Amino acid sequence: MASGSLSVLVVVVFIAGGIAVATPPTQQAANLSRSGSSTHITHPAGRHVKGMKTDTNVLAGVIDFHAHTGPDVEPRLVNDLQLVRLAKQAGMRAIVLKSHFMPTADRAELAMEEVGGIEVFGGIVLNRSIGGLNAEAITRMLQLDGHRGKIVWLPTVDAEHIVGNAPGHRPFISVVKDGKPVAELDEIFKIIAKNNLVLETGHSGPEESLILIPAAKAAGVTKILVTHAMALGATVDQLKQMAAMGAIIECCWLGYLTKPDAKTGAGPVEIAAKLDECAQAIHVVGAQHFLISSDMGLKNYPLHTDAMKAFMAALKARGISNAEIDLMTRKNPAKLLGLVP
Numbered sequence: 001m002a003s004g005s006l007s008v009l010v011v012v013v014f015i016a017g018g019i020a021v022a023t024p025p026t027q028q029a030a031n032l033s034r035s036g037s038s039t040h041i042t043h044p045a046g047r048h049v050k051g052m053k054t055d056t057n058v059l060a061g062v063i064d065f066h067a068h069t070g071p072d073v074e075p076r077l078v079n080d081l082q083l084v085r086l087a088k089q090a091g092m093r094a095i096v097l098k099s100h101f102m103p104t105a106d107r108a109e110l111a112m113e114e115v116g117g118i119e120v121f122g123g124i125v126l127n128r129s130i131g132g133l134n135a136e137a138i139t140r141m142l143q144l145d146g147h148r149g150k151i152v153w154l155p156t157v158d159a160e161h162i163v164g165n166a167p168g169h170r171p172f173i174s175v176v177k178d179g180k181p182v183a184e185l186d187e188i189f190k191i192i193a194k195n196n197l198v199l200e201t202g203h204s205g206p207e208e209s210l211i212l213i214p215a216a217k218a219a220g221v222t223k224i225l226v227t228h229a230m231a232l233g234a235t236v237d238q239l240k241q242m243a244a245m246g247a248i249i250e251c252c253w254l255g256y257l258t259k260p261d262a263k264t265g266a267g268p269v270e271i272a273a274k275l276d277e278c279a280q281a282i283h284v285v286g287a288q289h290f291l292i293s294s295d296m297g298l299k300n301y302p303l304h305t306d307a308m309k310a311f312m313a314a315l316k317a318r319g320i321s322n323a324e325i326d327l328m329t330r331k332n333p334a335k336l337l338g339l340v341p
């Protein structure tokens with residue numbers, strides 16, 4: 001992984017440079033004009049980005065729907081500003097910032113104002129740190145300046161599906177009881193529907209998601225993303241059911257990498273067999289029902305931008321077409337975020 005660590009070094013130098021030479025406010029205004037809460041932005045795919053290497057063209061217009069950044073409760077590879085600058089430089093269209101513990105709508109606004117020329121979104125994960133299934137937390141997020149909060153994730157690290165069956169388990173949050181969504185979700189689904197937000201299933205199990213999706217739809221929710229469904233155990237048959245109900249299925253690059261080896265210093269490597277399964281699922285269920293994202297941000301893993309490139313290349317090598325990649329990295333995520341696909 002010598003070349004990997006070299007590229008990280010180069011990137012760090014680039015990032016440091018980016019911090020030193022901040023874009024002047026007047027140029028930011030030129031990059032981005034706003035009217036009310038809506039934002040008009042030049043599509044990065046149609047624009048030459050100065051200093052862009054030809055090999056980064058594959059990311060033009062691409063959206064990463066699952067980006068972990070610092071500041072966080074664990075060390076992160078890059079912070080919000082570093083990632084957004086990097087993504088803009090690569091010609092990407094948008095980034096969705098995700099924290100398991102704190103809202104990211106405010107940070108998204110700050111990063112977007114500061115960098116300019118790229119869409120940045122955030123949201124809130126309904127884990128214990130914000131009070132669990134807490135409708136008030138979503139309502140307040142929606143009032144934040146800039147209105148960049150577009151995603152509500154059901155519990156992730158505190159989900160019953162993750163914590164509940166572990167020996168000596170810690171407190172967890174249930175989203176389904178006796179085959180029905182818990183009562184607290186009634187109001188939450190209503191807020192999501194009323195504000196046209198994206199409901200993500202978080203770390204709910206596939207059986208739970210198959211109960212949550214129709215209930216959310218009945219409450220008026222139209223945008224549903226099943227968070228890295230296959231990594232949580234969804235079978236192809238379950239993916240087909242989710243897709244038939246209109247949900248989009250997420251696949252994250254993190255799920256297709258081995259863990260880095262702390263002893264040898266070896267970096268993560270692609271798991272070919274799992275990628276074969278992913279490509280097969282996309283082929284069988286249909287790319288129109290999927291989006292792919294990075295879930296990067298951990299130390300000793302690739303940068304988000306490199307992860308997106310690697311994911312696209314790995315799927316292409318398995319027979320997924322450019323048109324299908326376009327659906328999963330540009331059109332489907334754009335639709336969910338309310339951008340013109």
Ligand SMILES: [Zn+2]
Nearest residue numbers: 066068098295
């Ligand atoms: Zn994640």
